[in-house]
Amino acid sequence: MSERLAPTQGLAPTRGLAPAEGLAPSEGLAPAEGLAPAGKLAPTPSHTVGPFYGYALPFPGGGEMAPAGHPGAITLHGHVRDGEGAPVPDALLELWQAGPDGSLAGAGGSIRRDPVTGGFLGRNGVDFTGFGRIATDADGHWTARTLPPGGPAAPAAPYISVCVHARGLLHHLFTRVYFPENAEANAADPLLASLEPARRETLVATAASPAGTYRFDIRLQGEGETVFLEFR
């Protein structure tokens, strides 16, 4: 396979990056095109997930992250709401986290497919993959069952990373779920400590009953707007 990109170089434009319309691909590569000033490749822009991902991205058991019957499993749930407080029924949340031992190695098998029928098999019931994907329901509600995340090295407190996609959201949003019983670790966490109390609260789940149940609402805009993050 012929490659225009020398991987060691990392700076050459890739094949197919915006050649001028009407030119054969071999002629169309303007070296400057697609290159950000720092000599990096310019990224492919984000677009909204749209309203019709529902038959493509969610999969059965997407929120069942904890191995079946695991005694340490927790339930995390909440609503996604818009700037008027109305539920967002077409949001898709993705969760990614460390295992209870703090491991970020993850494991394949979140989506596990059936090679016989082409359908979904669900998870294998043993491995903790660290990944969950849940579409909100008509009430804007979502639920995940997972294992409590293990800690990164102090001073950071343990958390679950959440990526929010929705119709109307042109670029996904990242937020984090911290847990209320880690009060001491949370107080020392550099991100939480940098936020004023009212904003900081939006990142800490609320303990609910029965034990092991936590509530985490996501407000996209307005009163109680969730803190969203960007990574540099």
Added chain:
Amino acid sequence: MALTQSDIDRELAHIRESYGKARAEGAPAADHPPRDFPPYRSSVLRHPKQPLVAVHGDPETVELHTPVFGHTDITAIDNDLTVQHQGEPLGERITVSGRLLDSRGRPVRGQLIELWQANASGRYAHLRDQHPAPLDPNFTGVGRTLTGDDGSYHFTTIKPGAYPWRNHENAWRPAHLHFSVFGAAFTQRLVTQMYFPGDPLFAYDPILQSVTDDSARQRLVATYDHALSRPEWSLGYRWDIVLDGPSATWIEEGR
């Protein structure tokens, strides 16, 4: 009173003009659409008004790592959307290939790419799609694949149709494929749409036009590649995907 296309066009022209001015005054190019983009009406109540909080992660930062996908997460024919039913789908058969790269040009290996799309008539196999165009019993419009060692991916599908939506009166989406992509870090997560070259609807579509920067918008348009066309079978389009955002390996290299 319903908004017309001319209302939308005026808003788009105004946004383009402000962007051009900002660029002339030295503002950096905007690679991604703003989350607050009024011509796309659904964005109005669904974007945060507070600025994003910047995180400068160390290598243990969860988001600098990424979920793992493997061969149990796909079946062998998942990247061929034309063989999922007993009969052949209607429409123009196409192959779409490209490479998944990080912004340093390095291939992203073994990661999950998901694709979904309307059928050749512009209708999704989704209950809430009420566009009165025919459903195709031989086309669902969902595929997935893992990238190869060189970051390459390949799909066989049919070219989707344009479809109307209710953003404003006479709003039509240009033909597009939806892509969902995982990178070497969760920070590199990307959901986007691929367009076909020369579509006359580009200028009218507030979703595509939400990417105000001309060269950024061009990066959403695939290239027709005759060398990828398969004789007497399918037309070939090439579309490379470049991911944004740091990963743990970069942070470690930088130490």
